[in-house]
Amino acid sequence: MGWENPPMPWRDLEKRLSGHFPPRGENRAPNGQRLAFGSEPERPGSYRRAPYQPGEIERTDGGVPYAELHAHTNFSFLDGASHPEEMVEEAVRLGLSGLAITDHDGFYGVVRFAEAAARHGLPTVFGSELSLGLTQAQNGVADPEGTHLLVLARDPDGYARLSTAISEAHAAGGEKGRPVHDLGALGAAADGHWLILTGCRKGAVPAALTTGGEEAAARELDRLVALFGRDNVAVELTAHGQPDDDARLDALAMLAKKLRIPAAATCNAHYAAPERRRLATALAAVRARRSLDELAGWLPAAATGHLRSGAEMAARFARHPGAVATAHALGQECAFDLSLIRPRLPDFPVPAGHTAMSWLRELTYRGALERYGPRDNETQRGAYAQIEHELTMIEKLDFPGYFLIVHEIVDFARSRDILCQGRGSAANSAVCYALGITAVDAVFYELLFERFLSPERGEPPDIDIDIESGRREEVIQHVYERYGRMHAAQVANVISYRPRSAVRDMAKALGYSVGAQDAFAKEVHRYSGDTSDTDDMPADVLELAAQVAKFPRHLGIHSGGMVICDRPVVEVVPVEWARMENRTVIQWDKDDCASPLVNLVKFDLLGLGMLSALHGCFDLVREAHGREWTLASMPKEDPEVYDMLGKADSVGVLQVESRAQMATLPRLKPRCFYDLVLEIALIRPGPIQGGSVHPFIRRRAGKEAITYPHPSLENCLKRTLGVPMFQEQLMQMVVDAAGCTATQADRVRRAVGSKRSPERVAELRAELYEGMRKTHGITGETADHIFNLIAAFANFGFAESHSISFALLVYASSWQKLRYPAAFCAALLNAQPMGFYSPQSLVADARRHGVEVLRPDVNLLPRAPAWSPPGRATPNRRPRGGGRRCASVCPASARSVTTSPSGSRPSGSRTVPTPTSPTSRCAPAPGPRTSRRCPPRARSTASAWPAGRRCGRPGRWPRRARTGSPAPWWGTGPRGCRCWSRWS
């Protein structure tokens, strides 16, 4: 689910929402790409990798079976020059009987490799080329030091051992990019589960041959045999067309014969096909941090490092009969499926006498008692029935451990007074609500649990937790401590070349000056890579940049994904140090983890700046006013909040502060909480094009009649005036119109929405039509119309649960902006970097609202930074892009306000909120605005929400009153509001 606009021009979408469907031929994406019904182009702004789509490959069969045992992909960063998928495709084209990927010191690309290979039925061998004897990271060195050891895993056990050994080496190195292996320890770790090849020219044996002659080489080979066993070592013969090939290969083959170990031919491929050679050399130059001219002496003379077919290898190794057949045999021996290493979730420790499921049940019912009251007197009808339904499903799918882990993380955050809440589809679950993971009452909103968890999906649930960004690190470190660094690690973010970095690096490799590199990079569009208006970009830069686009360059840390599993994570995927202190990351990114081949369960702990700001604002208000507010005690449904938003006065407010949202706010004119939910989900039009306005807004303004495709859909579409806006609604439409179950509805949603085969869609379509005919007798045009609505909208709808979760924060931040503009502004500055606007714009907006902003003053800095928890020093935060700017803030005490240099404050106003940027302070301006500053007591007490739990547990969301009216917390909303009718 994304926050981006749909990949369809607004006018098309508007037509669809309004009930006009283009004939099939006109169904096109913005870039002109033709779209099949129910398919979508690659979503802009989406970082999710599309599943691998195999193309047709014509296999050649030269009659010589051969498996490649030594190949690098571009996950040998800045060394390999082909994607894993390209290597697989080329291997398939060449008719290889197997392919080993042996990237340097890691398993970075194995998931992509295995996924592609599985689609083509290519046997996979997993291995790695280990770097021994590194004294430092080797970037910037023309000829990296040390020796190489090529290790292939013989079986899944060998895979785990190799993965562990790589992790240990990275840990021992203590720094990114410098693993420290100990050859002796490797021998012990292997225990017969590895196959060792002698490697390239940097392997110990060939290197000894070059420097010390055959005797030295024999000594090295003896050492390997002694360490790993005679059955597990093979001499590698690689012919790259060097002048000394014949002599070297003869010597190596002789050695193998002498020691009675096999000799296998390999390609030591660094790219799939010869045409990538230029790129490979350019990448080598980038890695060595010098230009191609300077590196020329070290570069291979010809394009020989590519994959070769069995027949070609047989011809090349005619002097060494059997070498090619040996490679084939070894490949067959070592090949296995990556899915064999698939881990499970760890067993969660539960009190004696409980199973994970019974403990989850216990915790859920404890929470339910708080949220919904006792079972025989539930405050929300159907709550317990729904919880029971969900628990049954969780038990059936065997996911109790997942929920227990998330619950523990959330509980920890609460205990440390860290604001957090679940987002996304998890909010569809009443169990999550009862456990305190999410803040949305799924029963009250009649949210469909099946949107969150469905037996057919066969994948673990996905709960994303937003945590206040300033303190997320505490939660992450807690998870490390709780599960241990061996069992928990953060997901990597593979940093790939974007158009600009590609141009910059390639220009660097080609020897252009730094100034020229900058100028070229500026010419390119940041994301699309559009170079149509590049006036002076050299062709060679463009050509190489186009090839290197999307290449992985190095690993970063994913913004919050952590994986936890039952066995040490290091047995599944190597773990290495990140640049950031105390962080270790696995070598896979989130898409790799989610691959059905491995199914490594990921927990998303996301930092949300707005939660930091909300927390900070409450703290500042407490210090300056002595008023204690919490998210739960804030007055609900404050009409002035909606007045403010209706005027698009929303700078600083979560989500609706963007320019696009600001342009819809005055049209939507929100009047109650649910309007905010709609506002977030409303698809934002771009420019005002030919008067096309979202049909929901037209209907809401009374300019269009509210109609429903069929009376049976009225119940589900009523709250959005007949226009489908949420994914849950689409599922409900299927349920209501065709009489399906929610599980079937989820299947329809996903099938129609994703790139599935047209046959599958057609099949479902037939089922739906049949269901509609049977249930309501819907046929003909009406049936078409309903199906078209579902199909057209399947890709775009927001999850309603997600919108509700965010709307809670939108309301909270709006209320703070309205009532405590100075404290809110200060808290926003404290929480930088965050949000849409720069500190300068935030301050300018505050000033326009009558807040006085003072410049930094060391005398006003009683302590800094403002609200770091005791005993924990947080460095001053630096706003994005600012070199020496410092936006840390401290609250001005009453004393410091009076001694402030600017002295004169408007009389009659209290020393309100306060601070903003470095020690400056905001004081309210005189005039009518002052009345807005402090919320009149009358208003907050008049709220339907007595601030009964003012000091309630932090992060606890408002809940319905258990006594008195069972209305939801926005229950005081204006009765005239139309979308209200659903609940009244």
Place this chain on the structure above:
Amino acid sequence: MVGDRAPRLPVLEQVELTMADLWATGITPDGHPMENVRPELDPDIVTVAGLAALPDKTRVRVAGVVTHRQQPQTAAGTIFLNLEDETGMLNVICSPGAWARHRRVARDSAALVIRGRLECAEGVISLVAETFTRLELVVGSRSRDFR
């Protein structure tokens, strides 16, 4: 005696103060950088707050600091700019044609004078840009471009 009397140093001028503020904190606490140049601007140039009083389709010139440039991939090449002056913020819509014509100026200037046609509908005001002129500020601030 030497040094018994401190030399009188000149007080910072307003512009210098703004420069120092931006350099040190990225924030100008007591005013908007546009205020410094407003007196020298053509009086025809309307402030953002002043636009609300004008009828739809009026052709106007507006000056301000560019805070954002955006190009949503779904907008078929349309570029959106956010212009900020001392009175408020304004959405500027730039067609692909206008962008191509004024790309260098529109892309590389920290502040701009934009001439265009107003679009007012239901309380939403935006400007459809026609021409761009660079506006020299003593101190520029960084815009958030194409994020």
